[in-house]
Amino acid sequence: xxxxxxxxxxxxxxxxxPDMAExxxxxxxxxxxxxxxxSWPARISAAVVVLIVAMAILAPFLGTVDPVQLDPSQRLxxxxxxxxxxxxxxxxxxxxxxxxxxxxxxxxGAGTVVIAVAAGIFFGVLTGxxxxxxxxxxxxxxxxxxxxxxxxxxxLVAISGATLTTVxxxxxxPEIPRVAxxxxxxxxxVRSEPYVEAASVLGTGALKMVWRHMLPNTVAPLLVQGTYxxxxxxxxxxxxxxxxxxxxxxxxSWGNMMADGRVYFLVKPELILYPGVMVSLTVLSxxxxxxxxxxxxxxxxxKRL
Amino acid sequence: MTTDNQSRVVLSVEGVTIDTRPAGRKPIxxxxxxxxxxxxxxxxxxxxxxxxxxxxxxxxxxxxxxxxQVSKGRILLDGEDVxxxxxxxxxxxxxxxxxxxxxxxxxxxxxxxxVGEQIxxxxxxHTKDSAAxxxxxxxxxxxxxxxxDVTRIYKAFPHELSGGQRQRIVIAMxxxxxxxxxxxxxxxxxxxxxxxxxILHLIKELQEQEKTAVVFVTHDFGxxxxxxxxxxxxxxxxxxxxxxxxxxxxxxxxxxxRMLVSSVPSLIPRRSPVTxxxxxxxxVGLVKRYxxxxxxxxxxxxxxxxxxxTVHKGEITGIIxxxxxxxxTVARCVMRLTxxxxxxxxxxxxxxxxxxxxxxxxKQVQYIFQDPYRSLNPRRTIGQSLMEGLINYxxxxxxxxxxxxxxxxxxxxxxxxxxxxxxxxSGGQRQRIAIARAVVMKPDLLIADEAVSALDVTVQAxxxxxxxxxxxxxxxSILFITHDLRVAAQICNTVVVMQKGRIVEQGAAGDVLAxxxxxxTRALIxxxxxxxxxxxxxxxxxxMPGMAxx
Numbered sequence: 001x002x003x004x005x006x007x008x009x010x011x012x013x014x015x016x017x018p019d020m021a022e023x024x025x026x027x028x029x030x031x032x033x034x035x036x037x038x039s040w041p042a043r044i045s046a047a048v049v050v051l052i053v054a055m056a057i058l059a060p061f062l063g064t065v066d067p068v069q070l071d072p073s074q075r076l077x078x079x080x081x082x083x084x085x086x087x088x089x090x091x092x093x094x095x096x097x098x099x100x101x102x103x104x105x106x107x108x109g110a111g112t113v114v115i116a117v118a119a120g121i122f123f124g125v126l127t128g129x130x131x132x133x134x135x136x137x138x139x140x141x142x143x144x145x146x147x148x149x150x151x152x153x154x155x156l157v158a159i160s161g162a163t164l165t166t167v168x169x170x171x172x173x174p175e176i177p178r179v180a181x182x183x184x185x186x187x188x189x190v191r192s193e194p195y196v197e198a199a200s201v202l203g204t205g206a207l208k209m210v211w212r213h214m215l216p217n218t219v220a221p222l223l224v225q226g227t228y229x230x231x232x233x234x235x236x237x238x239x240x241x242x243x244x245x246x247x248x249x250x251x252x253s254w255g256n257m258m259a260d261g262r263v264y265f266l267v268k269p270e271l272i273l274y275p276g277v278m279v280s281l282t283v284l285s286x287x288x289x290x291x292x293x294x295x296x297x298x299x300x301x302x303k304r305l
Numbered sequence: 306m307t308t309d310n311q312s313r314v315v316l317s318v319e320g321v322t323i324d325t326r327p328a329g330r331k332p333i334x335x336x337x338x339x340x341x342x343x344x345x346x347x348x349x350x351x352x353x354x355x356x357x358x359x360x361x362x363x364x365x366x367x368x369x370x371x372x373x374q375v376s377k378g379r380i381l382l383d384g385e386d387v388x389x390x391x392x393x394x395x396x397x398x399x400x401x402x403x404x405x406x407x408x409x410x411x412x413x414x415x416x417x418x419x420v421g422e423q424i425x426x427x428x429x430x431h432t433k434d435s436a437a438x439x440x441x442x443x444x445x446x447x448x449x450x451x452x453x454d455v456t457r458i459y460k461a462f463p464h465e466l467s468g469g470q471r472q473r474i475v476i477a478m479x480x481x482x483x484x485x486x487x488x489x490x491x492x493x494x495x496x497x498x499x500x501x502x503x504i505l506h507l508i509k510e511l512q513e514q515e516k517t518a519v520v521f522v523t524h525d526f527g528x529x530x531x532x533x534x535x536x537x538x539x540x541x542x543x544x545x546x547x548x549x550x551x552x553x554x555x556x557x558x559x560x561x562x563r564m565l566v567s568s569v570p571s572l573i574p575r576r577s578p579v580t581x582x583x584x585x586x587x588x589v590g591l592v593k594r595y596x597x598x599x600x601x602x603x604x605x606x607x608x609x610x611x612x613x614x615t616v617h618k619g620e621i622t623g624i625i626x627x628x629x630x631x632x633x634t635v636a637r638c639v640m641r642l643t644x645x646x647x648x649x650x651x652x653x654x655x656x657x658x659x660x661x662x663x664x665x666x667x668k669q670v671q672y673i674f675q676d677p678y679r680s681l682n683p684r685r686t687i688g689q690s691l692m693e694g695l696i697n698y699x700x701x702x703x704x705x706x707x708x709x710x711x712x713x714x715x716x717x718x719x720x721x722x723x724x725x726x727x728x729x730x731s732g733g734q735r736q737r738i739a740i741a742r743a744v745v746m747k748p749d750l751l752i753a754d755e756a757v758s759a760l761d762v763t764v765q766a767x768x769x770x771x772x773x774x775x776x777x778x779x780x781x782s783i784l785f786i787t788h789d790l791r792v793a794a795q796i797c798n799t800v801v802v803m804q805k806g807r808i809v810e811q812g813a814a815g816d817v818l819a820x821x822x823x824x825x826t827r828a829l830i831x832x833x834x835x836x837x838x839x840x841x842x843x844x845x846x847x848x849m850p851g852m853a854x855x
Contacts, residue, residue, distance in 0.1 A: 194680035197642055198739070202694030202746065203667045212693075216684050 036292055045288035052282055056102035064096035067252040076268055088260055088271055097252040098274050104253040105234045105282060108168060112233035113226045115172035120179020121218070125210050127180065128187025138184070141177035149174035153236060154245045164247050171236045175229050182225055186218045220297040227290030231283045238279050254279050313383075315485050315518035316341040316364065316403075321378035323359055323542075326371065333359055333373065334542045341486065344516040346509075348529045350565070351539035352761035353732070357522045360539070361488050364520070365405050366395045383485060400431040404479035408491040410471035414463040420474045421447075421459030427478055446477045450507055469500035476507065483515055490522045497627040497788070498832040505532055505834070524761060526569040527791070527834030530554055538562050555843050568766040569840035570795035572833060574814040578798045582618040584651075585749050585782040586639065586670075589613050591648035593634050593806075608634040609806045612648070616750065621776060621783040623797035623814065625790060625829070631806035636754050636786045640672050653749060668698060671743035675755035677735035681727040687713075687738055688723030694746050712745040713738075715778070716771055733764030737771065744775055751775075752784045757792060769796050790833045794818050802826045 036042050055062065063084075071091035078086045085094040123141070127134040144152075149171075156170035187210075190196055196213050204212070240246035241255025242262075249256055254275035261271025323334040334356040341347045351357040362368050363375050366387055380387045382402050387395065407413045415423055421443055428439045440459075447455040450473040463471055472492060479487060489508065493501040509532060512519055523529060529536060529550070536553040538545040538561070546559045557563045591612040596605040609631040616622045626632040637643040639650050641663055649656045657666045674680035681690055691709035696702065710720030716737040727735055736756065743751055753772065757765040773796060776783060787793050793800055794814060801811040802825065810823040821827045830836060839846040 194674040194676060195682040198672065198674060198680050198742070199682070199693060201640060201642070201667055201670075201672045202742070203664045203697040204693060205697070208697075212685070213682055 032293070032296065036289065036296075039292070041288060042292040045285035045292075048281055048285040049289065052102050052278075052285075053106065055099055056106050059099045059103060062099055064099050065093050067092060067096040067100040068250050069093070076264065085274055086268075086270065088257070089264060090260075092252075094257075094271065094274060097257055098254070098278060100252040101254040101257060101275060101278065102282075104164070104247060104251060105237060105279070107164070108171060108237040109230040109233045109286070111168045112172045112175060113230050115168065116175035116179050116229055117222060117226060119172070119176045121183050121215070121222075123176065123180040124183025124218075125187055125215070128184040128191070129206065129210060129214075134184075137180075141180055144174065145177045147174070150236060150239060153240055154243070157240065157245045162246065162248055164251075167237065167240060167247050171233050171240070175233070179222070179225060179229070182221055183218050186221065187214050190214050190217050224290055224294040224297060227286055227293060231286040231290070234279065234283055234286075238275075312342040312344060314340045314342050315383060316520065317379075317381040318360070318364070319379045319381065321360070321363065321380060322376050323356070323363055323368070324374055324376040326374050328376070332376065332542065334363075336378070337539070337544050338378075339537050339544070339547055341518040341520055343485075343518055344512065345534045346512065346519040346521055346532050347535045347537060348533035349520060349522045349537045349539060350524065350526065350529055352524060352565070352763060354541065355539040356542040357539050358490055361405075361490050361520060361522050364486075365399065365403060365488060367405075397431075400427070400484075401482050402484055403486040403488060404482070404484040406472070406475050406479050406487065406489040406492045408494050410468060410475045410495070411463060413475050414471060416463055419460050419462055420466065420471075421461075424474065424478050424481060427481055431482055442481065443477075446481045447474075449511065450474075450477045450480075451503075452477075467500075468496050469503060472496060472500075472504055473507065476504070476511070480511055480515070480517070484517065486518045486520065487512070488520045488522070491524070492521075493528060494523070494525070498790075498834075499627065499828060501528070501834070502832040508532070525834065526554075526566060526762065526840060527838075530835040530838050530840075538565065540565075554838065554840070557843070563843075564763060566843065567841045568762040570766070570769070570789075570791040571839045571841055571846060572791055572794050572818065572830070572836050573839065573846060574794045574797075574818045576621070576796070576798045577815060578813045579617050579620040582620065584615050585618050585620075585653060586616040586784065587649075587651040588615070588635070588639065589649040589651065591635065591638055591650065592646045593631070593638055593643065594646040607806050609638065609645075612803075612806075612808055614801050614808065614811055616782045616784055618749075618782055619776060619780045620798045621772075621785055621796055623785045623787060623793040623800040624803060625787060625793050625800055626803035627788055627829075629805070630803040632786050632788075632803050633754055634806075635803070636672075636752050636784065639750075639784065640670055640752055641666070642672070664697075668694075668746055669748055670750045670752065671746050671748040673736075673739055673743050673751060673753045673756040676759055677732050677739050678727075678759075680739050681735060681742075683727055686724055686726055687730075690727075690738070691723070691742050691745055694742070698746075708745055709741075712741045715744065715775065716741045731764075733760055733768065736760060736764075736768055740768070740771065740775070744779070744781070747779070748781060750782045750784060752786070754786045755788070756785075758787065758789065765792070772796065790818065790829060802829070 036046055069092060071087070074083070074087050074091040075089055076087060077083055080086070083093050083095065085098065088094055088097070123137055127137045152174050153170040156173065157166055160166040190213070196209065199209055199213050237246060237253065238255035238258065241253050242259045244259060246255050247253050257275040258272050261268070264271055317340045319338050321334065321337045322332045324332045337360055339347065349357045349360065359368070359373065364380055364387065368374065375388055382398060387398060390398065414420065424443045424446065425439050428434055428442060434442065444455050444459065447458060452458050452470060452473055458466065458470070466474065493504050496504060505528065508519065511517065521532060533550045535547065535549050537547045538553065540561050546553065546557065546562045553562060554566060557566055591609055592607065593609040594605045594607055612635055614622065624632040624635060634643060638645040641657060645658055648658065650658050652666055652669055660666060688706065688709060691712065692702065692705040695705035695708060709723060713720050713722065718734065718737055718741070730738065757768050760768060769792065772783060775781060785793070785797055797814045799812065800814045800817050802809050802817065802823065804825045810817055810821065810826050817826060818830065821830055837846050
């Protein structure tokens with residue numbers, strides 16, 4: 001948009017307008033980053049998340065070998081110069097598998113967030129804006145919520161076979177109702193706001209109305225919800241893999257590693273310990289960031305807790 | 306009521322300055338001093354942001370500890386400085402020394418306890434009476450605040466009572482320990498005029514019986530002129546002027562006080578009906594029913610029944626009524642924000658009730674909402690809000706921007722504000738922007754739904770003048786919904802009086818407001834505070850036909 005109305009002096013002196021600079025610098029992203037970095041637990045969590053993301057991206061350059069390379073002569077070795085964290089029951093390098101495992105976990109987390117949020121927004125807007133859709137779709141969502149997420153995911157994987165895509169979808173579907181409900185409640189809340197009615201008086205159509213006047217209100221709660229979904233998706237993926245219903249067993253995922261290590265738990269507990277620590281660290285840090293975001297974006301909620 | 310000089314001073318506020326914590330550039334309240342004597346009512350008057358509520362909170366010791374502090378001065382209650390006392394002593398003082406009545410009685414009461422228990426709690430905490438004694442006292446007090454059927458109301462929950470009854474309960478709670486000082490912070494602002502009148506009478510009556518000193522914080526000069534012995538005028542944290550009621554209302558010394566008093570619209574109708582112009586809006590037999598009517602049972606509520614009126618070109622028609630009268634329902638039906646159950650709404654000769662495509666009619670009728678803080682999308686710039694409607698109707702962006710700028714100037718705002726966001730403006734400025742957003746569409750009819758009710762009197766006066774100017778310049782008709790008879794008298798050509806969903810009286814403003822024929826209209830006019838005072842001319846309203854001096 002062109003701005004031919006640069007901050008010139010107002011013609012009318014009666015106007016007592018505040019400085020523009022003051023209002024400008026409080027933009028969303030900068031404020032959020034400042035908020036996240038305002039306390040020590042938050043800084044540490046942010047640092048851990050950044051490290052894990054960096055690890056996933058830079059995996060091939062971190063002194064790793066092929067994580068699926070079998071070497072039966074080197075089974076269940078301890079730490080050594082060749083294998084920093086030793087090897088597993090197939091002789092695969094544990095360190096490499098831990099590092100590459102971050103890729104699977106983060107991909108599942110991010111993918112789930114994208115799918116669940118997109119579908120959640122769609123159904124949330126549909127049900128929040130159109131009353132007729134509400135009755136049908138929300139009852140279906142209620143039904144979905146009544147089934148335990150893990151059970152549903154296992155069933156879906158069992159039906160469609162275990163690949164990364166099907167696991168991703170299986171983990172996402174149980175998360176959709178929660179997002180849809182939240183978006184729906186926000187939309188229903190703003191639907192009767194005078195500024196929404198004002199826009200409808202000005203002839204604004206349904207799609208523009210949702211996009212311009214309603215969806216911006218969902219950004220903050222979605223951001224918070226997104227972090228929780230991210231964390232819980234990582235957990236669920238690990239659980240699925242551990243139960244053997246997750247990504248294909250040769251894939252280096254933290255859940256698969258724990259499943260493989262389970263048999264040798266008494267001989268070599270590290271096989272479970274390393275991936276377990278990684279899952280815990282990741283989930284804890286992401287959750288912690290979510291809490292900080294929530295406290296910042298919804299101060300009322302923070303006080304209650 | 307007169308107060309002789311021998312009466313004891315109950316409250317003495319001496320040079321009080323209230324600062325934010327940590328101290329900001331400017332204190333919130335600067336160097337305020339006033340006294341309140343036994344049996345006297347002192348009104349603290351000011352517009353929003355004047356510091357009047359903060360001052361009363363300081364007297365109660367209720368300033369939020371981490372945000373505000375009294376940095377200078379003393380607040381003496383019967384000679385004891387409430388700023389110095391211990392927390393325990395303050396609690397004792399709050400019970401017997403000073404009590405408070407708030408604006409919104411619903412939030413001041415606990416929704417899950419009966420009102421009787423809540424009054425009883427005050428006695429239980431502060432006296433050693435037995436349960437039977439307390440109950441007797443509570444019932445007595447409830448009778449003194451003129452509640453009907455006190456044994457039943459004792460067991461009622463707050464939501465089962467009306468707003469006026471709730472405020473009576475709050476007053477009973479405040480006065481049952483016979484405090485020396487009563488602080489009332491806008492206690493009647495949330496009430497209808499007829500209820501307001503009763504509550505004002507009640508406070509006056511109890512005060513005379515108990516010799517209580519009353520500090521009455523309000524923005525409403527009508528109320529002030531009814532009850533004040535002395536008036537303290539505040540503006541932006543400073544004390545502008547103090548004086549007796551008559552001094553301030555007839556001969557204010559300061560310019561600000563003059564402006565404040567003269568901004569209060571008087572009840573004298575000023576405009577006559579427009580003649581010889583075509584009808585812009587005709588509402589015929591409008592009915593709005595909420596809920597469904599079953600075969601046997603009827604749970605529906607008739608919010609509007611058989612409402613018929615017309616608005617001519619260039620005319621301002623007022624719909625007057627108290628809360629629940631159905632006036633907003635009618636306005637929303639005219640806009641089709643709510644669908645009417647029966648009847649016709651004819652805009653420029655076309656009935657819009659059966660229409661499916663509202664877009665075509667929406668351009669002809671525009672709406673101004675009550676609350677300027679909620680009617681503008683906080684995330685969109687003023688320019689985007691103003692241009693939205695034009696762009697919806699296919700006008701290109703450059704042209705829309707030009708028109709938006711022009712319209713902003715029409716409402717006395719510079720076009721340069723278009724890149725700013727709503728939070729950068731005050732309530733009055735936002736309302737002007739909201740008006741500009743409606744006017745930019747060049748509608749034939751503007752609906753102003755309590756459009757000036759949320760504004761301070763001086764701002765209200767400006768916005769009323771603005772609407773008048775826009776009418777004169779553009780020839781637009783205005784349907785003006787208000788509960789405030791003064792505002793209606795100021796601006797309307799014709800008025801429609803509604804009660805419980807029905808029109809009880811309609812006609813030229815001069816006829817209806819000066820010679821009301823219906824009892825309800827008469828009751829409304831009687832209840833309006835200070836009907837006999839012409840604030841704009843600083844004198845009693847002379848020669849108002851049909852209105853006896855109080």
